Amino acid sequence: MKAFKKHLSLFVAMIMLFALMATGCAPSSKTYVGEGKGKHGAIKVEVTVEKDKITDIKLLENTENKVLSEPVYEKIKNLIVKENNANVDIVSGSTATSKGYIEAVQDALKKAGLKLSENKIAVKPLEEKETTQEYDVVVIGGGGAGFSAALEASKAGSKVVILEKMPTVGGNTLISGGEMNVPANWVQKNLGLTNDSADLYYNDTVKGGDGKGVPEMIRVLADNALPAAEWLRDYVNVKFLDNQLFQFGGHSVKRALIPEGHTGAEMISKFQAKADELKIPVKVETKAEELLLENGRVVGVKASNAAGQALTFKAKKGVIIASGGFGSNVEMRKKYNPEMDEKYLTTDTHGTTGDGIVMAEKLNANTMNMEYIQTYPIANPVTGVISLLADTRFDGAILINQEGNRFVEELERRDVISKAILKQTGAYTYQLWNQEIADITNNMDSHKSEYEELVEQKLIHKADTLEEAANFFNIPIDSLKATVEKVNEFAKNGKDLDFNHRGKLISLEKGPYYIQKAVPSVHHTMGGIVIDKDARVMDKDGNVIKGLYAAGEVTGVIHGTNRLGGNAITDIVTFGRIAGQNAAEEK
The missing domain is CATH 3.90.700.10 (Succinate dehydrogenase/fumarate reductase flavoprotein, catalytic domain)
Structure with missing residues (x-):
């Protein structure tokens, strides 16, 4: 009997020990849901707190542009968790999006009963380890034209870098509808539409710009539109709707391919994925400021980043300007067309300020059609x-x-x-x-x-x-x-x-x-740098500026007085590809 009681006491003691151990191993972390208001609606997050420390933040609901918002969220999340402090400054260039995310985290912490720190911390930009870097091709601008150029140059064997002054890539391509005019495309065939051709598209585009575009350049656009679209579909993996087309104003037929999601986000996300696959570095928050010229040839770019560093990017083969137009630069708009003053808002991103045009002009680059500025109705x-x-x-x-x-x-x-x-x-x-x-x-x-x-x-x-x-x-x-x-x-x-x-x-x-x-x-600036059929930048005397290329809205040769809807994507991809291919072949 005594032995039985002894064994029973030991058994009870062991149970109590296991219970204590289990209690000690029980998770002490808790999760709290918070909500903030972003640019396009509610942002909800789940914040994990353990012993008054923020250990994780999960995004539950988000209506912001995915390509624009995700890098911003990741940057803020890492800082908050590292510093255990949600009193964070907003990210310049993504004000409403970052503000909504921070508000959501702070809301969750209030529910957790944690007091917000009085010490405000800034989201610090990354510093470059090397202030002088060497590449074969340097691309200025991380929108559709820039990515098209970079991918083709890389595919041709060049070492490429993309410089983007904004916190995220995409430019106007990202916030556009992403529709692309392509004559005689595969969706037209699916729908039984056989009345389109490169010639009809050429005529529509010439007429749409009142004959002020360069005919031989519009011919290049028309003849290369279908190969450009097939390249997007087959190489970049952009998904287009297979049963629907748009007929934008000024076009004779329905010919505009529509990306999945009806926005340029499909294109930019696939461009970024392909760039990652090819290991093309994209330097965000890095503003190109000056083109470097040696012995009559462009050999690189001087730039600065958000960390305050002065940077030099050398280019063995060429520099490609794909920095967009100047729709967000009111003073530049008024300089060329006084009607387009402050009374007009703009559809463009904040970064569309004409930097590439200004840099090229300092090298005597020729421009044309600068007075033609389009509004989206x-x-x-x-x-x-x-x-x-x-x-x-x-x-x-x-x-x-x-x-x-x-x-x-x-x-x-x-x-x-x-x-x-x-x-x-x-x-x-x-x-x-x-x-x-x-x-x-x-x-x-x-x-x-x-x-x-x-x-x-x-x-x-x-x-x-x-x-x-x-x-x-x-x-x-x-x-x-x-x-x-x-x-x-x-x-x-x-x-x-x-x-x-x-x-x-x-x-x-x-x-x-x-x-x-x-x-x-204000939606599109038709004027810009003059380029030739190889996307080489021309000077005011009609000579090629060696080592310098341009593509997209930064150029002024295609659209004349007015850009037809759906022609921007065709333009940026067609001439972005041409610029990338030719820059990679520079000797």
């Missing part, structure tokens, strides 16, 4: 941002004024539509479409964050009836009804007797309806 009246949601215009949505009347053909050139809008009451327009048109375009889900932002700003309204749509914006209902009745009749008969709509009008007899307020916003 359907943009947000508060922010100036392009409305991708309103791509319904290409599938039958109509434009009306404050009086409820149509006033222009919806598939006219961008400059024509913009000028027509500015002549209307208040210098704005309304775009009206119904669910049938929304289902054709099928982009409402793709641009959900834009829709929610417009709803919050009271710039868009979904209405069950025309009366409700009219009342929301104080439009005379009788006029709106009369306009819609005419459109319905035109849709039925297949002929627009008022404005000769070159696409297909859709009946607006049935709701629900969407009505959106919009204004023109």
Whole structure:
């Protein structure tokens, strides 16, 4: 009996010991969910806290642009965890996005009962280990043109670097719709459309720019558009919709390929992935400031980074300028076209300030068409941002004024539509479409964050009836009804007797309806550096500047007075590739 009690006591003691051990091993960390407001909506995070220390941050919900936001989030997360401090400065160039993320983390910490540190810390930029670096090809600009050039130069065996002054890559390509005009493309064949050709595309582009583009350069664009698109599809792995095309204003037929997601994010994310695969370094927050010239040849770039370092990037073979236009540089806009002053907002990124043009001009580079600055007709009246949601215009949505009347053909050139809008009451327009048109375009889900932002700003309204749509914006209902009745009749008969709509009008007899307020916003600068068919930069005497190439919106040879919708992507990829291939062959 004594032995039994002894064994029982030992057994109980062991159980208690195991219980104590289990208690000691139990996780002491807890998670808390916080929410902040980003540029395009809510940002939710889950913060893990262990013994008053932040050990992890997970992103739960995010409506920001993925390509733009992820590097910013990662940078802030690493700093917060390392310093155990969420009192972090916002990231320059990504103000709203970084602010929303920081707010979300701070919200979670409040729920955890942790007091926010009074010591504010800055997100420190990375320093370069070597202030002088040597490559075969140096590319200025991390947008579509820059990546196209870099990939081709690398593919040809060159050692390449990309310099991007903003915190993230993408440029205007990233925030665009990403549509690309390609004559005789595979989607046209899928849809049974056989009435397109490189010649028709060439003629549309020449006419669209009022003959002010360089014909031989437009010929190169037209003849190389299809190979460029196939390269994107097959080599870069960009996914395009296989059953839908856009017909932008000024085009004779539907020919614009549409990327998955209906934005340039598909293209830029695939460009970045390919660059990673090829081990092409991308130096963000690194601003090119001067082109280095030796014995009449460009041999490198002087730059500075956010860490304050003066850097030199030597180029054995060539430098490619792919830094975009100057739509965000108001002073430069006014210099060449005084009309385009502060009263215009812009759809462009903050980095679109004409740096590449200025640097090239210091080497006597020639420029042309600098006075031609395009506005995008359907943009947000508060922010100036392009409305991708309103791509319904290409599938039958109509434009009306404050009086409820149509006033222009919806598939006219961008400059024509913009000028027509500015002549209307208040210098704005309304775009009206119904669910049938929304289902054709099928982009409402793709641009959900834009829709929610417009709803919050009271710039868009979904209405069950025309009366409700009219009342929301104080439009005379009788006029709106009369306009819609005419459109319905035109849709039925297949002929627009008022404005000769070159696409297909859709009946607006049935709701629900969407009505959106919009204004023109500076979108594209047609002028820029003069290049030849090999993308070599030309000086004012008509001579090649050796070792210097350019591609994309920084050039001024293609679009003349007005860029047709969908031609920017064709331009940047076609001439980006040409620049990369030829720079890699420099001796």
